[in-house]
Amino acid sequence: MNILFAGDFEPGYNRTKIIIDGLRAQPGVTLSFYNYKEKSKWNFPALRKACKAADVIFLPSFTHQDVLMIKWLSGKPLIFDPLISRYMSKVFDYKKVGKYSPRAFKNYLKDKISMSMADLVVCDTHAHLQYFHDTFNIPEHKMHVLPVGVNTDDFKPAPVQHPQNTFIAGFYGGFIPLQGTRMIIEAAKVLQPHTDIQFRLIGDGFEFKKVQQLAKDYGLDNVSFLGWVNYNKLAEEVNAFDICLGIFGETMKADAVIPNKIFHYAALQKAIITKNAPAIREIFEDGRDIILSENTATAIAEKILLLKNDPVLRAAVAEQGYRKIVTGYNHKVIGKSLYELAVRLL
CATH class of the missing domain: 3.40.50.2000 (Glycogen Phosphorylase B;)
Incomplete structure (x- = not known):
């Protein structure tokens, strides 16, 4: 199976890195990449060629704005990992955007459209899954919980070393x-x-x-x-x-x-x-x-x-x-x- 990672994403971001490292450990899986940070978003022939060679397309965390175009261009099964709600983050977490402002509505639409267009949405927790369902009316059957996890090759315990009285x-x-x-x-x-x-x-x-x-x-x-x-x-x-x-x-x-x-x-x-x-x-x-x-x-x-x-x-x-x-x-x-x-x- 060829899984294409596409969109504007950071391959070194922890959530994305864990998924990449984990997939590389699976027999029979090959990964390909079309990252807008390295390749042109608007080179449709090249992007379409990358999509055509893939069996499944995966859009990593924070690629909300890329789902619609890639789904339209590829026609392939598409998995989207939003990780966060842009609407929740901007309005309720950082409180940079008023709840009833045009910017709040714009972020609401980015969440709703991207998750609606994906064939499968992976969520890091059940709490997020429920929020996506309740707030954006994303059907529960098209969402699945995929915890963040950890690369245990990178994080291994070692004895504590510091003064004993501290x-x-x-x-x-x-x-x-x-x-x-x-x-x-x-x-x-x-x-x-x-x-x-x-x-x-x-x-x-x-x-x-x-x-x-x-x-x-x-x-x-x-x-x-x-x-x-x-x-x-x-x-x-x-x-x-x-x-x-x-x-x-x-x-x-x-x-x-x-x-x-x-x-x-x-x-x-x-x-x-x-x-x-x-x-x-x-x-x-x-x-x-x-x-x-x-x-x-x-x-x-x-x-x-x-x-x-x-x-x-x-x-x-x-x-x-x-x-x-x-x-x-x-x-x-x-x-x-x-x-x-x-x-x-x-």
Whole structure:
């Protein structure tokens, strides 16, 4: 089977990379690419030729604007992986667009048209699937859940190496609204008297400067910002954490996703604390393979202290999360699932 990845996409983006790596591990699958970042969107003969050679066309994350033309041009079975709703992100997450504005309607149409035109829509969670159905009236029968997962060849656990009198609660991310990094700073403020607990935040992005300023305003000496870390160094940095912090946003999107970092943390055999949200509960079980928290600074601080003071529980949660993710949600499992969906579509 020849699967064509088409549209304007980033092959190195985590979700897309996992799918590519997973499909490459499947016998009988060949991949081809027509990426608008490298080839002309308007070279119809070349694009049509690439489509003709494919059995199935796959449009990766964020290619909403490409679905209509590629479907019209190719006439081939088309799988679309929106990953996000542009309407939800712009209006309710980043709040850059008014709910009843022309731009909101434009983003609503981008979601609805792209998902309607695809033959199959893959969703990262059931919560997203339900949102797409309820908001854009996409039939449930044409959607399927394909979790983000993790490339377990890239993320392997290693012993924690740092001073024994220090306990590190770590986070990485793009400081986007759904991640709720402000809440991590509030928890760090609560735990400031516990001088052996340190918070280590990796990354930068949308709210980075505001979060950094908040820590400065509070005079926190238990928070450090490491800046952006390349993908190939990420596992090494996270392996230095004693526990990992997930997401604590108050947005609609925060309740609908299981972000990359949760899968990465689990694959590195780390105990995870994250917001108690519907999407997280689709895969994880509180107290067994993850620690879920009410979304308050005090509650998060209490969960951090719980794991710090109970190394047996910390090790058990880390082990159960690790086993679940590396066996059921590795890149090969994700690739096999998508391959089987493509076979079914054909």
